[in-house]
Amino acid sequence: MGFKCGLVGLPNVGKSTLFTALSNLPVERAKYPFSTVEPNKGVIPVRDERLYKVAVLAGLEKITPATLTIVDIAGLIKGASKGEGLGNRFLAHIREMDLLLHVIRGFKATDVPHLAGEPDPQRDIEIINLELILADIAFLEKRREKILRNAKSNTPEAQLEKNLVEKIYAHLNNGKTARTLLLSAEEKAIAEGWELLTMKPEIYVVNLDENELGGKDPETVLSISQIAKETQTPVIGICASLEEELGEMEEDERKAFMDEYGLPETGLDRLIKLGYDYLGLITFFTIKGKEARAWAVERGVNARKAAGKIHSDMERGFIAAEVIGWEELLNAGSLTTAKEKGIVRLEGRDYTIKDGEVILFRFKV
Ligand SMILES: Nc1nc2c(ncn2[C@@H]2O[C@H](COP(=O)(O)OP(=O)(O)OP(=O)(O)O)[C@@H](O)[C@H]2O)c(=O)[nH]1
Ligand SMILES: [Mg+2]
Known part of the structure; x- marks a missing residue:
């Protein structure tokens, strides 16, 4: 399934519009709120010039980019954590995400109603954050009981967990998101297992009016x-x-259009890059048969785990990895x-994969 990015935000902020732009899947977009009910899932290819260069060098025609999964989630409103609007069922979808793309309405469009009257970015962010905080409180309340019961055992682990849950x-x-709490590495590892919504990495995506693009950052x-x-938060x-x-648009038309607006890159490319980096991902490449392919893995992953990204058999039967940097290969x-x-180079299972390496895994089945 890959790394999952979830679009969250108030209704009518343009989540589904952004989803369609990213995934090319035409889903319901409408001027009325809650047009999305069931989450839409799509795949975003991650554009990477290096992959094309490697493929061209190897004379390969099939190029498969790394991908991220994008999920368009129903709009949240005040009271969502208590079942208002489309309710807390949707909070469960958010729990599965690796990264939240919190979409905030900047565009005015008087024909598209805003649930709280006029868009007000600060208030709108607070509404969403508060719902997620409330959902985390409700979730943690259940956990807390169990953890406090366990803490009676007085082992250091149980005490650590108890202090952490209380903290x-x-x-x-106090109305603060869990990600803003300073934690030790040990505490972080435990807390991550709880999958709190407000602990997930988050990016604020401001959906602007067309005429606000190019040049200086607008007021919003x-x-x-x-x-x-x-x-x-980025x-x-x-x-x-x-x-x-x-x-x-066709490539030429797009280029002319972007030049006119003074846009060196599409917003989607900027967003995908930002998300990729923020998730701490790196890319390695494989060449197999007629296909050059890019794979996304978390920074710091070892060769054996990286092989498992391709196939679990390759992880299980891992023998060695033949490794070369993409530039060295080109040279x-x-x-x-x-x-x-x-x-x-021939590397063993514990070798730490680096960004841009071309890898051939040797394994037995
Ligand atoms: N002017 C303008 N309108 C937009 C923009 N993005 C989305 N819209 C319009 O806003 C309305 C709502 O967009 P959707 O993408 O359906 O919004 P949503 O956040 O998915 O809404 P829900 O699924 O109801 O939560 C549609 O009529 C879109 O055409 C934008 O960047 N500019
Ligand atoms: Mg929608």
Whole structure:
């Protein structure tokens, strides 16, 4: 399934529009709130020039980029954690995500109603954050009981868990998201297992009006950046409806359009890159048969685990990895020459994969 990015936010902020732009899947988008009920799932290819260069060098036609999974979730409103709107069923979908793309309405469009009257980014962010905090409190309350019962055993682990649950619980009850609480590595490892919604990494995606793009950051983005500074949340401004139009254009037309608007990159490319980096992902490449392929893995992963990303048999039967950096490979001219020159390294299971390496796994089944 890969790494999952979930679109969250108030109704009518353009989540489904952004989803369609990212995934090319035409889903329901409408001027009325709660047009999305069941989550939509799609795949986003991660554009990577290096993969194309490696494929061209190896004379391969089939190029398979790394992907991220994107999930378009129903709009949340005040009281969602108590079942208002489409209710807390949707909070469960958020729990499965690796990264939250919190979409905030910047565009005005008077014909698209905003549930709280006018868009007000700060208030809108607070509404969503509060619902997620309340959902975490409810979730932790159940856990807490069990943990407090266990803590009677007095082992160091049980005590650590008890202190941690109390600490996070108090923090949430102060109206703060769990991700803003400073934790030790040990505490973090435990808390991550609880899958709290407000502990997940999050990016603020401001859905702007078309005419606010290019040039300086508009007022909405600046004011949100101010709010985001405290929590070190990255902020990105895009225009979902424009991104969708760009996706429908031919390459030449798109380029001309973007030049005119002074846009060096599409908003989607910027967003995907930001998400990829923020998730701490790196890419390795494989060449097999007629296919060059990119794979996304978490930074720090070892060769054996990386092999498992391709197939569990490869992880189980891992023998060794033949490794070369993509640039070294390009400089050598071909894999055969690189091997002759002895610059393809043979690495064992504990080798830490680095970004941009071309890898051939040896394994037995
Ligand atoms: N002007 C303008 N309109 C937009 C933009 N993005 C979305 N819209 C419009 O806003 C309305 C709501 O968009 P959706 O993508 O359905 O919003 P949503 O967040 O998925 O809404 P729910 O599923 O109801 O929560 C639609 O009519 C879109 O065409 C934008 O960037 N600019
Ligand atoms: Mg929708």
